[in-house]
Amino acid sequence: MKALMGYLAGLLFGLGLAISGMTDPARVLGFLDIAGAWDPTLMFVLGGAVLTTFIGYRLVWRRGAPLVGNAFRLPTRQDIDARLIAGSALFGIGWGLSGYCPGPAFASLGGLTTPLAAMLLAMLAGWFLARRLA
């Protein structure tokens, strides 16, 4: 049951990325290039996703518990530390170089190219390193 629910969530996410054009690095880089021919698409994607999730979360939280399991698992940390900022900054550089963040990179596996495979393997190596640094 958990596996089926997970699949549905992933499928919706993948459909959203494909329909919005986020599986095309050129669209993402077009948004990030504020000094070029600016492409606002990503703003609509993030705006639509945040607004929907903001409302959706509040509706499902009213139930007090998820359909499976006994509690919502929410992040509890509230401190803004150097790791949060340094990590996010490094991620931003990688995102700006490639136009891929983890979701679209993985969702694009169906159109796998050698550069994308290299990126995904390097991403795994980066997570491994981050865990060693923890």
Add this chain to the structure above:
Amino acid sequence: MDWSASLHGLVGGILIGLSATWLMGSLGRIAGISGILSGLVFERPKGDSAWRLTFLLGLISGPLLVMALGGGLGNVVGEAGVDATGAVIGAPAGGVGLMIVAGLLVGLGTGIGSGCTSGHGVCGLSRLSARSLVATLTFLVMAMVTVYGVRHVVGGGA
């Protein structure tokens, strides 16, 4: 302005929001891709791995389903049919060397910073988390600075 692309973006964004809502309502989880994927690979938590695997399979099947429907719902910048994967999955922006550097930075950065565009950007902002707001602004600004540097300083403007 390309309103069709913006509309595609809005519709896709709403689907991503429905996905995040569904994962929270069904399993009580945050839809953060870097956490779901790295957790599956490096921890394989008991009783908590199958849904991660099926989520990732669903993530891959989304674009494939759009392609199977003819690709007309896709929203890539290039003309339809120009690249091998049709109009749904775009071509990478650089070669293997650049992508290795980018991949290392994305993995290391999201690992240290506890999240990416989905976990901090979509789910964190929706929870009104100050940590996620700081993270999102940081990676957005750094990505914009990086693109500016690559395209307009090193590249000499394009």
